[in-house]
Amino acid sequence: MSAVVDDFGKEAQKLLDASFSCPWRIWKYSCFDCLGNGLKDHNDFLIKESEDLLIYAIVNAIAFRKILKKYDKVHKCEKGRAFKSGAQVKHIEILQSPWFYELMSFQINLRGKSKASNGDAALFGGLALMFNGENHSISCGLFDSFKVDVNLICPICLDIVFDAVALRCGHILCYMCACSTASVTIVDGLKTAAPRKRCPLCRESRVYGDAIRLEELNFLLSKRCPEYWEKRRESEREERLRLVKEHWQSQVHGLMTA
Numbered sequence: 001m002s003a004v005v006d007d008f009g010k011e012a013q014k015l016l017d018a019s020f021s022c023p024w025r026i027w028k029y030s031c032f033d034c035l036g037n038g039l040k041d042h043n044d045f046l047i048k049e050s051e052d053l054l055i056y057a058i059v060n061a062i063a064f065r066k067i068l069k070k071y072d073k074v075h076k077c078e079k080g081r082a083f084k085s086g087a088q089v090k091h092i093e094i095l096q097s098p099w100f101y102e103l104m105s106f107q108i109n110l111r112g113k114s115k116a117s118n119g120d121a122a123l124f125g126g127l128a129l130m131f132n133g134e135n136h137s138i139s140c141g142l143f144d145s146f147k148v149d150v151n152l153i154c155p156i157c158l159d160i161v162f163d164a165v166a167l168r169c170g171h172i173l174c175y176m177c178a179c180s181t182a183s184v185t186i187v188d189g190l191k192t193a194a195p196r197k198r199c200p201l202c203r204e205s206r207v208y209g210d211a212i213r214l215e216e217l218n219f220l221l222s223k224r225c226p227e228y229w230e231k232r233r234e235s236e237r238e239e240r241l242r243l244v245k246e247h248w249q250s251q252v253h254g255l256m257t258a
Helices: 002-020 023-027 037-075 079-089 098-111 175-182 215-224 226-257
Strands: 121-124 127-132 137-142 146-151 164-166 172-174
Touching: 002 037, 002 098, 037 079, 037 098, 037 127, 037 137, 037 146, 098 127, 098 137, 098 146, 098 215, 164 175, 164 215, 172 175, 175 226, 215 226
Parallel strands: none
Antiparallel strands: 121 127, 127 137, 137 146, 164 172
């Protein structure tokens, strides 16, 4: 299971890095008609590759669950169920990978229009993706038989995540909320968090140093919730300036009193 999740994460990261290096990203998914045929072909390639990766993740998740269920049935035990529960608690299932969330957002960004309704779904090859503005979630399903919902409410501020980051355990927080729970300043960043600091939800340690910035999810939310995003941006801008000022004042004070 760990090998599958690691390979999926590497391929997803490689694909998203390739998309960010592409010139058409300058337009941020708008007005593809103004782009050349070569860039459109590359855009189609990215859509197909990310679609394949999402289906790969879901199919593997289904396969793992069926294998474990079959194991319990054959051996007349509950070791498979226990393994599944343990994997979910440790957040090592492929559908709990931050890269899965990013690919979901990536597909919605590419296929959906910012003017579309919040409940619209993109359906292709049996794979359905949807941003739900009322429930503040994104969902991904395959052939109406399997569905994954990702909650976009930060467990710290209890609002829609802003400048979202995913901890190594898979939980999503606002960047500033994550810095607060990790007891680090926004100047120092999450990479400086002490290993003993734990996720506020699952209490797992060593989760902040490898936190992933969810760029695609952030872009999705900025387009689907523009008023909220702009209001939050302004309030956080003031807060960040205050925190940066306090940080450097403390640094100067420390040098002067040393």
